[in-house]
Amino acid sequence: MTIERPAQEVYAFVRDPRNLDKWASGLDGAVKVRFVDANPYGVLDHYVSVASGPEVYMPMRVFPNGEGAEVLITVFRQSGVSEDTFVQDTQWVRRDLEMLKEVLEK
Numbered sequence: 001m002t003i004e005r006p007a008q009e010v011y012a013f014v015r016d017p018r019n020l021d022k023w024a025s026g027l028d029g030a031v032k033v034r035f036v037d038a039n040p041y042g043v044l045d046h047y048v049s050v051a052s053g054p055e056v057y058m059p060m061r062v063f064p065n066g067e068g069a070e071v072l073i074t075v076f077r078q079s080g081v082s083e084d085t086f087v088q089d090t091q092w093v094r095r096d097l098e099m100l101k102e103v104l105e106k
Contacts (some may be wrong), residue, residue: 001100006068010060018026024100025096044061
C-alpha cells in the first residue's frame with residue numbers, strides 16, 4: 001500500500017497505540033498488540049493476541065518510496081484456519097491498510 005506521507009511519519013503513526021483505533025478495525029475489543037522495539041529500519045512486526053486463541057505474529061514494514069511510503073503486512077495462514085476464513089482475514093487487513101492510507105492522507 002503506497003501512502004503519500006514520509007516513511008518516518010507513517011512509522012511513528014502506526015507505532016503509536018493511541019492511533020490503532022483510527023485505522024486498525026481488527027484490533028478492537030479485547031485484543032492485545034505487542035510491537036517489536038522501535039528501530040530505524042521501518043520494522044513494525046507485532047504480535048496480536050485475544051483471550052480465545054494463541055498469539056499471532058504479523059510481520060509489518062514501512063519502506064521509503066520517493067516522498068511517500070510503502071506499507072507491507074504479511075498475513076500467515078494459521079493452523080486450522082479454513083481457506084475462506086484466511087481470505088476474509090487478508091481482505092480485512094487490506095481494508096485496514098486502505099483506512100490507514102485514508103487517515104494519513106487527509
